[in-house]
Amino acid sequence: SSASSSQGKPDADSKQPGYETLVVTSENGITKIMLNRPTKKNAITTQMYQEIMLALEAAAKDDSAITVLTGNGDYYCSGNDLNNFTDIPPGGVEEKAKNSAILLRDFVGCFIDFPKPLIAVVNGPAVGISVTLLGLFDIVYASDRATFHTPFSHLGQSPEGCSSYMFPKIMGSAKAAEMLIFGKKLTAREACAQGLVTEVFPDSTFQKEVWTRLKAYSKLPPNAMRISKQLIRNVEKEKLHAINSEESSVLQGRWLSDECTNAIMNFLSRKAKL
Amino acid sequence: SSASSSQGKPDADSKQPGYETLVVTSENGITKIMLNRPTKKNAITTQMYQEIMLALEAAAKDDSAITVLTGNGDYYCSGNDLNNFTDIPPGGVEEKAKNSAILLRDFVGCFIDFPKPLIAVVNGPAVGISVTLLGLFDIVYASDRATFHTPFSHLGQSPEGCSSYMFPKIMGSAKAAEMLIFGKKLTAREACAQGLVTEVFPDSTFQKEVWTRLKAYSKLPPNAMRISKQLIRNVEKEKLHAINSEESSVLQGRWLSDECTNAIMNFLSRKAKL
Amino acid sequence: SSASSSQGKPDADSKQPGYETLVVTSENGITKIMLNRPTKKNAITTQMYQEIMLALEAAAKDDSAITVLTGNGDYYCSGNDLNNFTDIPPGGVEEKAKNSAILLRDFVGCFIDFPKPLIAVVNGPAVGISVTLLGLFDIVYASDRATFHTPFSHLGQSPEGCSSYMFPKIMGSAKAAEMLIFGKKLTAREACAQGLVTEVFPDSTFQKEVWTRLKAYSKLPPNAMRISKQLIRNVEKEKLHAINSEESSVLQGRWLSDECTNAIMNFLSRKAKL
Numbered sequence: 001s002s003a004s005s006s007q008g009k010p011d012a013d014s015k016q017p018g019y020e021t022l023v024v025t026s027e028n029g030i031t032k033i034m035l036n037r038p039t040k041k042n043a044i045t046t047q048m049y050q051e052i053m054l055a056l057e058a059a060a061k062d063d064s065a066i067t068v069l070t071g072n073g074d075y076y077c078s079g080n081d082l083n084n085f086t087d088i089p090p091g092g093v094e095e096k097a098k099n100s101a102i103l104l105r106d107f108v109g110c111f112i113d114f115p116k117p118l119i120a121v122v123n124g125p126a127v128g129i130s131v132t133l134l135g136l137f138d139i140v141y142a143s144d145r146a147t148f149h150t151p152f153s154h155l156g157q158s159p160e161g162c163s164s165y166m167f168p169k170i171m172g173s174a175k176a177a178e179m180l181i182f183g184k185k186l187t188a189r190e191a192c193a194q195g196l197v198t199e200v201f202p203d204s205t206f207q208k209e210v211w212t213r214l215k216a217y218s219k220l221p222p223n224a225m226r227i228s229k230q231l232i233r234n235v236e237k238e239k240l241h242a243i244n245s246e247e248s249s250v251l252q253g254r255w256l257s258d259e260c261t262n263a264i265m266n267f268l269s270r271k272a273k274l
Numbered sequence: 275s276s277a278s279s280s281q282g283k284p285d286a287d288s289k290q291p292g293y294e295t296l297v298v299t300s301e302n303g304i305t306k307i308m309l310n311r312p313t314k315k316n317a318i319t320t321q322m323y324q325e326i327m328l329a330l331e332a333a334a335k336d337d338s339a340i341t342v343l344t345g346n347g348d349y350y351c352s353g354n355d356l357n358n359f360t361d362i363p364p365g366g367v368e369e370k371a372k373n374s375a376i377l378l379r380d381f382v383g384c385f386i387d388f389p390k391p392l393i394a395v396v397n398g399p400a401v402g403i404s405v406t407l408l409g410l411f412d413i414v415y416a417s418d419r420a421t422f423h424t425p426f427s428h429l430g431q432s433p434e435g436c437s438s439y440m441f442p443k444i445m446g447s448a449k450a451a452e453m454l455i456f457g458k459k460l461t462a463r464e465a466c467a468q469g470l471v472t473e474v475f476p477d478s479t480f481q482k483e484v485w486t487r488l489k490a491y492s493k494l495p496p497n498a499m500r501i502s503k504q505l506i507r508n509v510e511k512e513k514l515h516a517i518n519s520e521e522s523s524v525l526q527g528r529w530l531s532d533e534c535t536n537a538i539m540n541f542l543s544r545k546a547k548l
Numbered sequence: 549s550s551a552s553s554s555q556g557k558p559d560a561d562s563k564q565p566g567y568e569t570l571v572v573t574s575e576n577g578i579t580k581i582m583l584n585r586p587t588k589k590n591a592i593t594t595q596m597y598q599e600i601m602l603a604l605e606a607a608a609k610d611d612s613a614i615t616v617l618t619g620n621g622d623y624y625c626s627g628n629d630l631n632n633f634t635d636i637p638p639g640g641v642e643e644k645a646k647n648s649a650i651l652l653r654d655f656v657g658c659f660i661d662f663p664k665p666l667i668a669v670v671n672g673p674a675v676g677i678s679v680t681l682l683g684l685f686d687i688v689y690a691s692d693r694a695t696f697h698t699p700f701s702h703l704g705q706s707p708e709g710c711s712s713y714m715f716p717k718i719m720g721s722a723k724a725a726e727m728l729i730f731g732k733k734l735t736a737r738e739a740c741a742q743g744l745v746t747e748v749f750p751d752s753t754f755q756k757e758v759w760t761r762l763k764a765y766s767k768l769p770p771n772a773m774r775i776s777k778q779l780i781r782n783v784e785k786e787k788l789h790a791i792n793s794e795e796s797s798v799l800q801g802r803w804l805s806d807e808c809t810n811a812i813m814n815f816l817s818r819k820a821k822l
Contacts, residue, residue, distance in 0.1 A: 137722065138729060139726055156498045166721070172468075172470065174471060198725075221704045224705060225729050231707060246505070257498075427769055430771075438780045439780075445743060446718035446719065448718070454780065520782075531772075533769040
């Protein structure tokens with residue numbers, strides 16, 4: 001895909017071992033975390049949630065100046081893998097919902113607390129939690145092929161990733177609600193006009209333009225950047241954690257509702273027929 | 275008007291009795307509250323404030339999924355009917371100002387607390403409180419004939435409807451202040467670019483396009499939509515009530531000021547000469 | 549320059565004595581504070597910080613309806629004069645950093661507390677603190693020659709002027725961080741699209757159009773405007789002061805860092821070679 005080709009192959013040295021669902025590299029002051037389930041549109045499995053958290057914790061401590069999240073292949077990320085819902089523990093669906101809410105809260109918490117500039121390189125369509133989390137990034141660069149879709153109501157669910165707070169703050173309530181409540185899908189240009197995306201690039205030159213800029217940014221004084229990012233974040237860090245807890249708790253209830261169960265059943269049975 | 279024709283006549287059954295200044299209908303999961311003083315540009319009388327509150331309370335409890343506010347005729351709403359100021363009770367102007375501030379606070383409070391998705395279908399020009407309240411709606415669709423005008427300073431008054439908080443949040447302080455302090459009138463396109471309006475439609479197809487979309491939205495899982503709306507609102511509900519109280523209290527003082535009295539006198543005497 | 553010519557010469561009477569770095573005039577309900585070091589691109593010296601505070605305190609109490617800040621010459625303001633850093637007191641660099649942080653906090657505090665509508669007439673490029681402060685103005689009119697640049701990281705520094713809070717609120721986190729952390733320079737059109745600027749005018753008619761509008765605004769009921777401005781500001785005045793203190797304290801640490809010292813040394817030695 002263009003994602004890997006235009007950056008060239010990472011050095012064997014720079015690729016970090018131990019990840020099955022990600023490719024994590026670190027060079028030139030930039031740690032790059034690439035979602036690597038391209039045949040599944042980078043849908044996030046339980047394992048991938050855990051690995052992203054580990055990769056963020058490592059990136060927070062390494063000597064890179066900035067950290068990048070991107071996707072391998074045509075998609076940036078298709079959101080939560082709905083097959084996660086089919087793996088029911090002995091404690092039943094209630095335990096499943098409880099565990100999922102804890103995982104979600106911890107996962108989003110890593111993005112709230114991340115101490116360095118965090119950049120999303122949105123190489124293609126983004127769905128669900130991969131969209132809502134963008135409100136917690138410092139920069140969001142998007143290919144003009146990218147779209148932004150949060151069909152929570154369609155799935156009987158509700159917003160997460162602090163989007164119930166950040167999206168109205170970023171784009172105003174009248175734009176945010178059409179996305180979060182009614183599942184309106186945005187183009188990259190629309191998402192940029194509404195402030196969710198920093199800048200949109202033609203797909204043909206996306207990787208080249210973005211990485212040229214990121215390499216320049218990564219050479220700025222790293223302490224100044226880290227301190228500036230934390231100054232901006234600290235204003236609302238406590239509030240973001242409270243919102244994250246509330247969103248996760250509401251979703252725990254949603255996952256046990258008929259609306260959600262029926263919607264996910266329908267989705268999975270439609271997929272099975274394809 | 276295009277507002278009524280393009281939707282067709284509501285069923286005799288669906289029209290709710292008991293309203294003199296509104297037409298309230300409920301069908302297909304949508305409760306529609308239509309301001310119905312078209313010859314007065316839907317200016318809001320004391321009676322109409324009361325009826326809108328009753329209609330919202332009923333809509334909150336009925337089995338509709340979404341609630342719509344719109345206007346009959348050429349205007350969406352020309353704001354507070356300034357003739358309200360001429361009906362002075364035995365207690366004099368101070369009692370009048372006190373009662374008006376309580377009515378305003380209770381009226382705006384109904385919008386803050388409304389538990390379901392609330393959609394404004396802005397069919398034409400909007401003035402004063404009908405503009406400021408838009409910050410409390412989840413979606414605002416506007417005809418390209420609509421304009422948005424809050425001439426508070428011109429009338430010696432000050433912003434209400436939580437706009438002193440919501441407008442800077444939605445559009446930034448530099449755009450909000452030109453509207454709220456200096457009375458700059460916005461076109462529908464400008465209001466959309468600044469986030470107050472979700473989307474603008476050509477007037478010729480406005481009703482058809484908007485109601486097609488709303489009918490689709492009304493079929494989404496209703497509990498998910500209600501819970502998502504409340505999740506977004508609850509983040510700042512307490513703050514909104516505090517701001518509503520403060521705005522109402524400041525306006526109570528304004529209504530007794532020379533600046534306001536003179537401005538309203540001039541307005542009413544100019545109208546009397548027409 | 550076009551700044552002075554198109555407004556005509558101020559009356560000898562209207563020009564206020566006692567300022568060396570400013571020209572302060574008051575007529576027709578408008579007090580105008582003009583930065584007046586055009587040969588230094590209106591860089592702000594320690595004296596100029598003090599004089600601006602004095603001019604704002606006087607404007608707060610005079611009988612004008614609105615107050616305007618603008619620049620004389622080609623620049624609006626090139627930000628903090630970096631020569632301020634070379635004037636080290638007997639107590640050494642630590643005392644210098646402490647005194648500078650107190651001066652900064654008091655200076656920004658005057659903008660937070662200013663009680664009347666405050667308008668920036670951005671006649672040309674704006675840099676650093678002259679950009680960040682714009683979030684505290686009620687209206688920002690810009691010439692299409694204006695640019696907006698906050699190269700804090702490049703200088704090893706961090707955001708001030710309450711921009712760490714106001715910029716994400718105005719333009720969303722993804723646009724704000726590229727300015728504040730990575731030093732992206734905006735054109736006037738970009739700053740307007742992102743809500744930092746109210747409106748952009750062609751440079752050839754900038755002064756004429758802006759002052760025509762400001763003269764009209766200055767004739768609106770002054771108490772209503774002042775009360776409306778305070779209603780909007782009071783919602784977050786306490787928060788803004790807390791953020792101002794935190795930003796000033798973080799900068800105090802930055803000024804003593806190697807990153808900052810080296811960056812300023814390089815800047816001044818490059819200038820000396822020109």
